[in-house]
Amino acid sequence: MRTSVSLPAVAFVGGGNMGAAMVMGLLGESPAPAITIIDPSPAVRMRFADQPGVRVEADPAALAAAEVVILAVKPQVGAEVCRQLAPHLNQRHSLISILAGIPLATLSQWLPQVGRLIRAMPNTPMAIGQGMVGLAGDERCQAADLEQAAALFRPGAEVVIIAEAQMDALTAVSGSGPAYLFRFAEAMYEAALGLGLEATTAQSLVTTTLSGSAAYLQQRCREERSFVAGKLRDQVTSPGGTTAAALAVFDQGQLSELVQSAMVAARDRSLALAKGEP
Known part of the structure; x- marks a missing residue:
């Protein structure tokens, strides 16, 4: 280049x-x-x-x-x-x-x-x-x-x-974000095994789904010049369907609040390290 x-x-x-x-x-x-x-x-x-x-x-x-x-x-x-x-x-x-x-x-x-x-x-x-x-x-x-x-x-x-x-x-x-994705990938992989899928199949399904979805989100955000994750999620989520059932469980577990708390903890730890705290 x-x-x-x-x-x-x-x-x-x-x-x-x-x-x-x-x-x-x-x-x-x-x-x-x-x-x-x-x-x-x-x-x-x-x-x-x-x-x-x-x-x-x-x-x-x-x-x-x-x-x-x-x-x-x-x-x-x-x-x-x-x-x-x-x-x-x-x-x-x-x-x-x-x-x-x-x-x-x-x-x-x-x-x-x-x-x-x-x-x-x-x-x-x-x-x-x-x-x-x-x-x-x-x-x-x-x-x-x-x-x-x-x-x-x-x-x-x-x-x-x-x-x-x-x-x-x-x-x-x-900075810490890749670890969040890796942790979510671990959870998806473990759940896929629990659903009876073979390990190699589960690995392919999880990694390709995550990488493809991230690339799709990035492309659409650039095309529309705004953050469109919610819009893309709605396009995949049919009322009463399988995706809606899964997302309802995430909402019951307060996923958004959990992510917010995790990122605040990471931010606060970075501040503490900058002050020389162990």
Whole structure:
């Protein structure tokens, strides 16, 4: 895919699953940016050792080659990793953090010398090029900085740019959202087995129904430029029919209220993590 924005030289600090997904997406761009992965793990470096277009290093001094640094380590080690990176970063660098629950103010304390800070919240479907990412920049970020950051994520995700105050709500919706769908899929699969279906048949029915329905909903929302899930549900639901019987059970269990409570709990936990609460 040819990009409309010139992609900068980028260094990934951490070569785990999310970083790897971004790297593979960027390598498919034309032209692909210069990519460096910095990770002390021999296993991670071995994973990318033979990948054309990727430089793999253990030494943070390799950050000198990058314009944009993507911090993709576990939040628990974020402070220590930033301490190691600090001597190699300066005003010309932009840093994008995908550390869950770490606000821009904390990142600024860890790396005050960095020119621009951007906080990102991707989700796991990025691994197959169908992710969702929210971006929030600090007060020094211009529109061009955020667009450049968005271009780095777009090979694997749709991107929205929001105020940081909305990041906890976004985390509750799209960051944690895949797990909600997976949990519902588990329940459907278990119910399908209980109805007497074979395991392979149940798996196919559940996964194809969910993926197809999600794709259909997305397409119709784009066509009608509004959220039409309720309209599509009504089209499937005949009065007195099988779907109506099932939905009545969901309503009796107060499904909407349960989902609301779950997402509030996720939002509140994100807020607590941002305050450093265990």
